[in-house]
Amino acid sequence: MDEHFDVVAFGAHPDDLEVAMGGTAAKLSDNGLTALFVDLSDGEPTRYAGRGARQAQADEAARSLGVKRLTLNFQDRLIADTLEARLTIARLIRIHRPRYVFTTKGSGIHPDHRAVTEIVTNGVFYARLPKWDEVKGAESALAGTEPHEIDRLFFARCRMEPAWPSFDFAVDISDWYERKRASIAPYASVFVGDQARLVERYAAEDQYYGRILGVGYAEPFQARGPLLVSDPTAFAKVPFG
């Protein structure tokens, strides 16, 4: 899978991206952008299912959103911002050459959720640097790839984590909300038992962000750098906006 994508999104575990930005992904896909979801781990072991069930769920979820999916083999729970991890992300960015990179951001209730933000931020930076063959300890890591600089790195709110004090912008996903729910539904073995209430929580959050913006459902984002627009008419009307 060496194809180029307009959008590459990185999550720690299958379902993280669906929950954090499934609606935006479906919308971008419908708008004609090509998108790839990359899970750093396969999410195993999982509380209420045997090994392997989650991968099939993830594939179904991706199909429903219109995105492709790739699963890396970092170990769930032990994801850390190592050189190897950074270079893995950098290699994928150089291969798939996206304009937009997304990942999730949270304060770190789950250590994987803090690690993924750091790894992707660092990987994005590594991807644009030349001459890796001269870097002791990383000589061959990016061999055969060319430097690539993305347009923008955006962070979706990792939902299991505490609410952000604020977000930089939100995307209206009202017309894609059913698609988002359809992409979460396959994870039957994840959101069951005492985890079932998580799905309710995520729905309440999507609805909350939507309602305060005067639409049905919305997903909030933060951006790595400041937001630059051609002109302020880029922003939609919101209640008391």
Next chain:
Amino acid sequence: MDEHFDVVAFGAHPDDLEVAMGGTAAKLSDNGLTALFVDLSDGEPTRYAGRGARQAQADEAARSLGVKRLTLNFQDRLIADTLEARLTIARLIRIHRPRYVFTTKGSGIHPDHRAVTEIVTNGVFYARLPKWDEVKGAESALAGTEPHEIDRLFFARCRMEPAWPSFDFAVDISDWYERKRASIAPYASVFVGDQARLVERYAAEDQYYGRILGVGYAEPFQARGPLLVSDPTAFAKVPFG
């Protein structure tokens, strides 16, 4: 109505207190505390009803929450932090002698919503000062009343206003949520037409605050001074808390 109350809450307009802290009010009332709602204005004129309809709605709302209600005659839209307003609040505090005072807090989309926070904060302070008869310009304002110092001043989130970056504590109102809805329902002429979506928004917010705390519904609060507890077991378990 000179009786003492455990709780006195001040809102700018009828329905502000119901929306911001109706569940907490009902809960405190059921717990045996006596509570008084004071609206600084009668909320007139109102978009979709003739003059007077709102007062009857407010009375019905108060009954459903188990609180008493008092309507002052400040003019809706023109509420401002004047000496007269401060002294009016101070007088009520001295008469009703509450331990807990509540009001709403918002960034000021509606100017009344910023004014009420300032007026009540200042009124609470005025209420504890002696010797008003010696203050030029306010000699008789508090005549016949005795200084009173409250225990705590809490701010409920004014819901039409933008979300707070954070709150100091929340109250679980799951078992009182229907009572809260029942107290908002009478305001039929307020939440109609293009304002109907506001009720949906408020419900989404109550649910959001509840879900992130692992309960059905919750109301968030800020406190004027720091929170002091006898010991930390005062705080309930919350998900990832």
Next chain:
Amino acid sequence: MDEHFDVVAFGAHPDDLEVAMGGTAAKLSDNGLTALFVDLSDGEPTRYAGRGARQAQADEAARSLGVKRLTLNFQDRLIADTLEARLTIARLIRIHRPRYVFTTKGSGIHPDHRAVTEIVTNGVFYARLPKWDEVKGAESALAGTEPHEIDRLFFARCRMEPAWPSFDFAVDISDWYERKRASIAPYASVFVGDQARLVERYAAEDQYYGRILGVGYAEPFQARGPLLVSDPTAFAKVPFG
């Protein structure tokens, strides 16, 4: 002048809007939007010129930006968030019915700079409310006008004031920067003597905002409500973005 405008911007003094958002105004004008600059005061007295000179300067500045201009008669230095001021702004918004309203925002080195933010925020809210004829003390203020709800209220950085900790978005004005300078140039009697360095400061700020965003010149903005976009491709590439 009862015409409708796409954009209405309010400043405390002639030159405030030019300095804070002259580039954006010229750009929006070139993009086909109609824009009106409203100065709350005539900026008199002014340190280095006789009465009246500033008005001619302001007119020339507006022409160079492609916007119309209106000067109100609030007294420079004494601008305050009064009922009269709020209603004056509300009336103008109801008459000109803009989708976008701008004003300046600063921490209040100059008291007029804090007042204008409050007045416009409150005036925008007043403009959307019906039934002013029933409001005691404001019965006739908005007579003959219809309620109007704007799309968005944006704040430009008031440049004489301390830097903001952050901004919500910036507009690339590189190709309009000469137009901006041309609109500041007429204020010869303002930016002279010990005030001449202010123009250098403003230029350094425009350049600074531009350079950190990878363009020539930019103007930063804050927004009253959260930013909602159709999708994140609304945001341009910035260095390390």
Next chain:
Amino acid sequence: MDEHFDVVAFGAHPDDLEVAMGGTAAKLSDNGLTALFVDLSDGEPTRYAGRGARQAQADEAARSLGVKRLTLNFQDRLIADTLEARLTIARLIRIHRPRYVFTTKGSGIHPDHRAVTEIVTNGVFYARLPKWDEVKGAESALAGTEPHEIDRLFFARCRMEPAWPSFDFAVDISDWYERKRASIAPYASVFVGDQARLVERYAAEDQYYGRILGVGYAEPFQARGPLLVSDPTAFAKVPFG
């Protein structure tokens, strides 16, 4: 020592917990809760004493507070958020099954003080996850223990570190302050020479937090998740509160 405790507190070095929350620990103990202090290191080497003196001091301190104590063998100065450290904490939490976990929080003047916050936060999360035997690299770490989810994680202010901008709540320790001092006193070889002024500093801090809350002495805390209370009467009166 496999017994269950209501409270388990983790500090980097012996004396960290006494200084940060000794009063609260004594109070909880007197209230009938069982508490365990866990030091990640033995605090050796120590500036003004030979090896071993500190352990005896720590034991005496624990006795005076009414808590039990356990010393782990991480190396003072080199404490880091490693997988091994996280799993060590997770194992202890699964064994002792506390409702409340405490640790210290500071900005990282001493690297151990930042590490302990991260390790305990991550360890608490690891403790609740099942199926560690399936996690490559950690298969046997938690063997023989059952998942445990705590009620709340609280952070006490690490006193050698800069002041927090704010705290979430404070505990009145006025009646336990002598007990707290008695628990710090045994560390004679730590707080001597140029370190003696630290004890004065800690006393000034306890007194400061107390005085601003209208009591004799208090200890401030932050909480991992938001604070949920049954009702706001949980909070004590404070001056101008």
Next chain:
Amino acid sequence: MDEHFDVVAFGAHPDDLEVAMGGTAAKLSDNGLTALFVDLSDGEPTRYAGRGARQAQADEAARSLGVKRLTLNFQDRLIADTLEARLTIARLIRIHRPRYVFTTKGSGIHPDHRAVTEIVTNGVFYARLPKWDEVKGAESALAGTEPHEIDRLFFARCRMEPAWPSFDFAVDISDWYERKRASIAPYASVFVGDQARLVERYAAEDQYYGRILGVGYAEPFQARGPLLVSDPTAFAKVPFG
């Protein structure tokens, strides 16, 4: 009293300046700077004394600090940011022509404490503007005075108010602390009864700020504009600084 002063400090009530910055005032005075304390009100009525007692106390306090004192006739409790108040401060600044202006800053538990910050900030700005005779409504207010621009405006922490999240710099007052206490002592009728604990609180605060900076006692300050130094050796060594 038309003399020039190096320092002019404005407080709402007699004793505010002593408590907030008495040590710094004494130090500056000993360093050879001339200083004037201006109280906006006479602090009457006062809880535990008859009218007039406070003025004598204030005079004694000023003498002990080596500063001169002026009492204005704004009414305690009713101080507000009016045009008259701003111009009064501007006139004093033009007459006494200080390089450094101080006032107190607090969040507004006492409304006078918020008002004084606003009035002085605005008065300082008014003082530098020319041509007041052309300003309608203020024509004669500053007649006979010349514009004056100060070097710096600093805010001392108003101690009855909640703690600041942070301060910009602190002044070591260890060797002047007894002088500070001596300046507070005369206010016997203020700090008596249930207000006696306030003096203890202020002492705890002075000690706290000192101890965290490695000295005996210190007073914290915020600055209106950013801090500019010739070089960083201006800053003293502090523990873990």
Next chain:
Amino acid sequence: MDEHFDVVAFGAHPDDLEVAMGGTAAKLSDNGLTALFVDLSDGEPTRYAGRGARQAQADEAARSLGVKRLTLNFQDRLIADTLEARLTIARLIRIHRPRYVFTTKGSGIHPDHRAVTEIVTNGVFYARLPKWDEVKGAESALAGTEPHEIDRLFFARCRMEPAWPSFDFAVDISDWYERKRASIAPYASVFVGDQARLVERYAAEDQYYGRILGVGYAEPFQARGPLLVSDPTAFAKVPFG
């Protein structure tokens, strides 16, 4: 090179210190303080030059600023907060025994830029601790050196990184700005091609910081601990300060 220095500054790559604080370094040097620049890496590989060119550039830059220079052999791009790195910095601090230590601070666009802040902060702390020979894993690392406690640790703004929300103080470098430019000029092979605009950006930032402070050019700094001054006259006049 065992000599003592008044100032030791640590940067990740040659040119980081010049860009962040070259003016301040030249000024301190001219004021008679001795200063050492330590680069953690040699900055290789570099995009537009062969290996080795950068070292010669760095030497020339140091000469032009009047500082000495030392290059360590950490690998550019892979700098991390390891025990070895911390001890390397601690050893240098013990050898050169500076009163003032500087390093750069940024949010971590480039991972080296976050790492250097952590390493130096930790190294500064390690330097003051005795008895390293008793620390398992670091027994010989600091052999032959004596503990050293610095006066202050300051952070210069890492310019490639996003702007800080605020700075603690700035240094006027107007008269040293040409010296700063002269120290950046040698890095011809770094600031070429698509990196040339970085130099323009840095110049725009220096000018921006200067202009908002009323001088030609300035460099902003943050401090590890709070700022303590003998008295507030340490601070220079700034516009609207």
